[in-house]
Amino acid sequence: MTSNHFPRYLLAAALTLQAANVAAQGKHIACSSQIQPQAIKVAAGAGWVPHVEFPLQLYSAGMSSGPPGSLLTLRGEELRRTEHVISTRYAFEPGAPSNQAWLDCAYGEGGEISISQRLSDRIRECTVTKFRPVAGEPRRIEIRCR
Template sequence: MKEYRISVGLCCLALGGQVTAGPVRFECPQELPAALVKVDSPRPGWKTFVGSPMYLSGAAPADGPPERLGILRGEDGPRTKTAWVQKYSLEGPYPEGKWLRCDYGAMGEVSIATRLPDDIKECSITGKKGQHAGENVFEIACKK
């Protein structure tokens, strides 16, 4: 089991990719457990409480580290009522690196990211609705 340390406003986590004969696969954690989400009180005398996990809502490549808050726009692939595909070309220079960003919460309030290998040339992200409100499940496959 992986250990996560999450702090609202500052969050980094290296996600593992597995190299196989085919595409390189990456996986965003499906949720950030409530016990690991830390919110500091904005004012003295106030107590904070996180009552539920934050579920995965988005995943996309980015052309720089997570604090830049950018993601790349992919090309739309096949789409049904419950599933969709986005394809991303990652050719060309990326001075700050190629990154995979995973967003949590209804509006992507918390993000974690990992730097992708420089030789990744394209990624395909297949998404479908999860079982919780606002949750999505993603399959991420990249090619060198």
Template sequence: MRVALCLALGIAGPAAAAPSCLPDLPPAAIQVGPPGGWTPYVARALRLQSVSVLEGPPAEMAVLKQDASRRVSGGRIDIWRNLNSAREPKWLACNYGAANEVMLARPLAASTRSCRVTYRQLRGRPTAIDIACD
């Protein structure tokens, strides 16, 4: 079964200054192309679960490990550094669904040096995710 996303992020090209992820993917944004005879139904929005940085396009699944990750009161902070020093372009990946079933990714500007993702959590689940890249 094929799943496609039809979603306008409203973000300019790779040079956009402040990358961000949508907090939820609404059901209308998720299109399922089932085999003949099946009718798709998406019951509810998929919630943003995590953010990652990729080296190269999403199909390569080259997820970079954070340079630092620390727990803070009410959440966690993940940091990636020296992003502009490698060969491959870097991508910001927004991961949706309880097990990160859907990823939306976009290239970061070539000049991006670092990204910091702050998770605010309640009972172990992200309630807000803030992204700052420079």
């Protein structure tokens, strides 16, 4: 495969990577802008030698109230939508059962691979602002939690 596109067979990849870098409570939280090829582990099967040529670029970010695979992705409340920006607020109620705050960062052409990180139990809400993509530049996504 010589294409610059993300190979679909990597959907079964076992990704070993530390998730987003989380700052102190009330501060900016960020998804990494890309996942480097050496951080991607592919279980390709007997006789196959995997190779990841290019880094996977950040595609999207969102929040969930449980660990990856729990299917507890949150919809959030849309605060602002313009031609260039979409801002969504996610609220977490203190003391509610299974009400954990997780940051989910998706990578690839359509978010085929994601990494997630649990945030502090002190987090009460997060706002994810996605800016319109600019060709040739990394996607810009701002995440603020308090």
